[in-house]
Amino acid sequence: MAQPIGWSRRVLAATAMFAIILTACGDQPLSDLGLARDWIDAGRTPEDERRGPQPVPIDPNVPRAVTDVNWYNGWAPQVAPEPQQVVADVWAGSDGSDFFVQASPNEIAAALPGIKVPEVLPPTTVDITSQLMYEGTSGRLDNDIVATFGFWNTEAYSVTRATGQLAILSVAREQESVPAADDPTEGCARFGDSDVSSCEPVRVAGHPGWWVSDIDGDTLIWLDTEYRYELFRRPRLDREMVEQMAGSMVPLGTVRPAPTTESA
DSSP: OOOOTTHHHHHHHHHHHHHHHHHHTOSOOGGGGTOOHHHHOOSOOGGGGGOOOOOOOOOTTSOEEGGGSEETTOOOSOOOSSHHHHHHHHHHTSOSOOSEEEOOHHHHHHHSTTOEEESEEOTTOOEEEEEEEBSTTSSSBOSSEEEEEEEESSSTTSSOHHHHEEEEEEEEEOOSOOOOTTOTTHHHHHHOOTTOOEEEEEEETTEEEEEEEETTEEEEEEEETTEEEEEEEOTTSOHHHHHHHHTTEEEGGGOOOOOOTTTO
């Protein structure tokens, strides 16, 4: 059963707020409190050493290609050939306390064969963050949302998400039958909850999709083979750009690191 729209974002927000309260109570490092620093600390961390090459210069009037944007987690030098081993390896490299675990794009592509990301991004995109989502502290991927990607208009985590993020892509394993193409309203009944204020059936690159609005904002949802994609837009990003992103999906496994500024 799909989680209500916005569930993963609310879990993330609650985790961040809890961390702020804890840090206000003393000087104990967040890592000592068992919280995932990569998600709640806006400052620089040792994880920054994994950052890949810096992106090419931005033209504010031209959408960016995903191959020209920096991935915050860089590319892992080695990835196991079996998806379950990749899932276990990423979990083993975490502190074991957070649902969201930072993972490189090639790790996510190996863990979730066939997963896609937008090839076309907003013109001001600078960084992409990427995580696998686990079920509590079990070391197993969640039963619904399994990966998330954040698209930032500044260096990731250098400011708050509300300030620096343009959009969030959540990817779920689709466990239910795809609604029939001639009955597009089925998805509205399926993905709606008490917070949904509107739902508009659409087509996304030939696949059934829905614009869903709730108390968090607007999310474009669509189904593609075994995955369900939920692309949440921040207010600074218009619906047209979100639909361009959704219509440009390519396999994550085909995406390669951005060129260095010297070679661009």
